[in-house]
Every structure is written in structure tokens, then in C-alpha cells.
Amino acid sequence: MLEGELSDPRIAPSYVTEVVLAPGGKSARIFVAVHGDAAEEDETLAGLMTARGYIRCQLRDRMGVRHVPELTFAIDRSEKMTGRMDELLGRMRKRDKKRADAVSGPTEIAPKL
Numbered sequence: 016m017l018e019g020e021l022s023d024p025r026i027a028p029s030y031v032t033e034v035v036l037a038p039g040g041k042s043a044r045i046f047v048a049v050h051g052d053a054a055e056e057d058e059t060l061a062g063l064m065t066a067r068g069y070i071r072c073q074l075r076d077r078m079g080v081r082h083v084p085e086l087t088f089a090i091d092r093s094e095k096m097t098g099r100m101d102e103l104l105g106r107m108r109k110r111d112k113k114r115a116d117a118v119s120g121p122t123e124i125a126p127k128l
Contacts, residue, residue: 016070017047025062027055032091036084043084046091056090063088 017029033046047063049056063070067086075083 016073021066023062023066025058027051027059029059040084043086045086045088047088048091048094060088060090
């Protein structure tokens, strides 16, 4: 539904990363990753919260169940955090390599006999 069925212009390109169903199945928390900045994340979240009644009806019809849990949406920032952590770790490795090269100094190659 996120990929084209919802016509709300506030909903940026996004996808569901995880669904956590509460014990008893009365509520579900849906984590969504949004391609965009923080403003687009906020707008997408607002659009999804507005469309949650429609989404519940569609889920009920498609799944053929009588009861669909109450839906809440949350932004999943784990991919962005992972990317940032990878960037920081890469910087640390470069800095450590430069320090190790500076400490060891130039190495001389022994002539072959």
C-alpha cells in the first residue's frame, strides 16, 4: 500500500521495516523507513497516521479477518544510524592507520645479496 495505493502527497517513498504485534493482537506498531530528510519523515508519519483507518480496512479485506489491530506508525532510523556508524568507523580506521604509519616511520628495504 505504501508503494502506490495511498494518494496522500505527504507520504514520501518509504517501506515497512518491521511490524511488532502486541500480545493479544489488539495493537501493532509499524516501523517505516523513509527516503528523505527529517521533515519528510515527519510529513510521512502524519500522512500514515491520517490513512491508518483506510489501511486497517484494506488489511481486513485482504487478510479476511474480523479484527485488525490498532495501528501506530514509527520512523525507523536504523539504516541511517548504521550508515553513520560505518562512516565514523571508517574515519577512525584511517586515523589509526595514519598514526601507526607516523610512529613506525619510513622502512628501509635491505639490499638483496
